[in-house]
Amino acid sequence: MRYGFGVDIGGTTVKLAFFDETGMLLDKWEIPTVTADGGRQILPDVAASVASYIKDHGVDKNGVIGIGVGVPGPVNDAGVVNRCINLGWGVFNIAQELSQLTGFAVKAGNDANVAALGEYWKGGGAGYTSMVMVTLGTGVGGGIVLDGKVLHGAHGSGGEIGHMVLRRGETEACGCGKRGCVEQYCSATGVVRLARRHLEAAQMDSCLRHRQNITAKDVFDAGKAGDGLALEILEDYYDHLGEFLADLCCVVDPEVVVLGGGVCKAGQMLLDGMTPYFHRHVFHAASGAKFAIARLGNDAGTYGTFKLVLDAFG
């Protein structure tokens, strides 16, 4: 049996996992991401953590296929990172650098794309040949997997679906500087924005009026409890989400759309709410996609990075 590592570098922590070649996750742990000094310490920290895992667990180095690494920014097929603002990184070849630090073969990918690959391989997309992964978290991320290959895009931005324009008349700015992006409506933050707008516009009483710092979960919980205004907010949210997913299906026409991120904790309620709006907005011939909730949670990234390694060197 051979083995490998999956490494998912985030702005706060680095998630590491140890897999056997069948894709069984054998062990996982985290280390803090040290972003000081332009993020110079991150890769040496990863290398040290891998080395001490190998030493502590008596792993045979000759049986290690390689290390997969996911980064929160664009990275091309050769492993060249093109700026990760969260980490302070500029342009450099992460695959080469981490390989020199560890002595192992390294394959790199964008974090959203590798999470998609993980879900495709062992999660909500398992058993399908084409998948769009949509992550409804603080922002909206995505990844497209076709016949087992991630659509990285010619400039590392394949699946940057959170910044499609959904509402051209929007007056508030998105974090990216544009107006009307998908992320402004369909993210967890988007749920809260919609809630704020409905609370301001409507007179109706609601349990949400008595809370400070409403979260997406609060809105879903209030809706579940039958709060009228919360239900109106959710209908508006489902409408935006359904339109967005319809647009995606018109482009890609995947077998399955896997929904992940914090908003998806709403599970079946989310799918049931969104589906009628999806069908209202989608072109009939592109309406055949199935919908599923992501299954790997925070492990999707390490699964996906290890799959990169298997595909490249396995």
Added chain:
Amino acid sequence: MRYGFGVDIGGTTVKLAFFDETGMLLDKWEIPTVTADGGRQILPDVAASVASYIKDHGVDKNGVIGIGVGVPGPVNDAGVVNRCINLGWGVFNIAQELSQLTGFAVKAGNDANVAALGEYWKGGGAGYTSMVMVTLGTGVGGGIVLDGKVLHGAHGSGGEIGHMVLRRGETEACGCGKRGCVEQYCSATGVVRLARRHLEAAQMDSCLRHRQNITAKDVFDAGKAGDGLALEILEDYYDHLGEFLADLCCVVDPEVVVLGGGVCKAGQMLLDGMTPYFHRHVFHAASGAKFAIARLGNDAGTYGTFKLVLDAFG
């Protein structure tokens, strides 16, 4: 040297072409599409036309690689057509049927997708590895080619980009029954719709007011001549087109976007007008696509169908 045929079945005519294996178009001709009686005569007509070409030109049957066929509707990888309303066709395997009628290997594809493959192979997309083709004609069609393979979609609707929702508040219905589709704004018909709206809303005089049955070409010509209202209409058109192309690039991030169809006769004027709006609407990291005008005109489909044959049997 070996040879093959490309056949592009449209609602009015069937375009046929004879290629050598390098992709040189040696001959082309058309026959009428007989849609009477559920389109039952179409394939026998195609088979007869191919047979008489072979006879008349003394083509060695053993040197024929096969026949590629494009159809105006969804078709899967196995050659199963899923209804072509224009032709009166239901569900059947066109590859099998045309193969039985001709004795040659047959590969089938959707007309927009094979036109995209043709432009990718020998037209505006030649030399690039990933391409989105956008056809701005009576409607808006599309095709996505990644590493030489057409993204057919799981249900034959990959690249059905004309029915993405562009304007959620639209009151008029699209031909597909939905409201606010890309096709309602970005097609040649869309140019005319925008013109009608601007002519109704504005007081400004314009040479367009003195015409009946305005065409997209009239609007571009008037704009070129400096007509103020025509220029306003075109700015509105470029804005819609730029937003649409920005959304596409956020999903696919291709190396090149090739624009075809009647509207593209405006050429560089169209590209120059659209580009600032594209950059206003696109996510910065997905803004790297180049734009090009299609080069094969009505031959794109036959080039693409023959390429299908080369890839499958060549």
